[in-house]
Amino acid sequence: MKTNNKPTWLGYLSALKNKGVEAEQLKLTGFDDFFLANDFAQSFLMHSIPFIYLLNYKSGLYINMSENFAGYNAECFLKNGINHTLEIYQQDHLRLFNEEIFPDRLQILENIAFEDHKNHIFSYQSMIKNRNGQHEHFLQRNCFISDEERNPVYSMGILIKINGFGPVIQTVERIDENRARENExxxxKVYYLNKEDQIFSKREKEVLLWMAEGLSSKMIADKLFVSEHTVINHRRSMQHKTNMPNAIALVGFAIKSGII
Structure with a gap:
């Protein structure tokens, strides 16, 4: 199902349904192993109960869903499937997942053997409207069972209620099937609901200009009459916004993008 265009989540679901994948032929294994290997989820068990789900991407229906997620009966999800999820998904968060997060997931999965997809945990934060009409934040951690063409067909995972957060962060972890090592x-990657949040501040651009001249953090601090710690924080903030791994990559990105 590879295309030249970057597929959205909803577009992918539609294409998978029309493709006629026999999802039932895939072996549904690893659900218990996924939860046991999910150390993060287990750390929450003393404080809150995670909600567990299993979603069939081909049919758009939930095979399994915990009771009382966001105040809803499991039947709401089991009967109405993904349509119910779309109704309660906060629209900005839905757009972000549909247009940016899920396409990135497909790209990552393309470079992983299909039988190993279930050993990779994807995490990100989202916002859902609960049964009382109020918005709640959840951390979702899931893995995929895919066909031989590396197309995700099942999504299985957990949802954990969390406090409010800033930018949406997606992480991908490789789990050890034997649980002999910590997740890697x-x-x-950082995502922004509002693109303006990704724009550098005036002070950050000043720091960036001096970085492009080859000045160290200490030298830039002297130029701007601020502490070295402040300069370092500005640099880290810019790397965070652009997902650049280091200062050299950040400067290269800024020049290529016409920021400086």
Missing amino acids: VICK
Whole structure:
């Protein structure tokens, strides 16, 4: 199902349904192993109960859903499937997942053997309208069972209620099937609900200009009459906004993008 265009989540679901994948032929295994290997989820068990789900991407129906997620009966999800999720998904968060987060997931999965998809946990934060009409924040952690063409067909995971948060962060972890080692974070990316939040401040651009001249944090601090710690924080903030791994990559990105 590879295309030249970047597929959205909803577009992918529609294409998968029309493709006629026999999802039932896939072996549904690893659900218990996924939860047992999910150390993050287990750390929450003393404080809150995670909600567990299993979603069939081909049919758009939930095979399993915990009771009382966001105040809803499991039947709401089991009967209405993904349509119910779309109704309660906060629209800005839905747009972000549909247009940016899920397409990135597909790109990551393309580079992983299909039988190993279930050993990669994807995490991100979202916002859902609960049964009382109020918005609640949830952390979702899930993995995929995919066909031989590396198309995700089942999504299984957990949802954990959390406090409010800033930018949406997606992480991808490789889990050890034997649970002999800690999960390995192989990818981390920041997303912004509002694009203006990604724009550099005036002071950040000043720091960036001096970075492009090859000045150290200490030298930039002297130029701007601020502390070295402040300069370092500005640099980290800019790397965070652009998902650049280091100062050299940040400057290169800024020049290429015409920011400086």
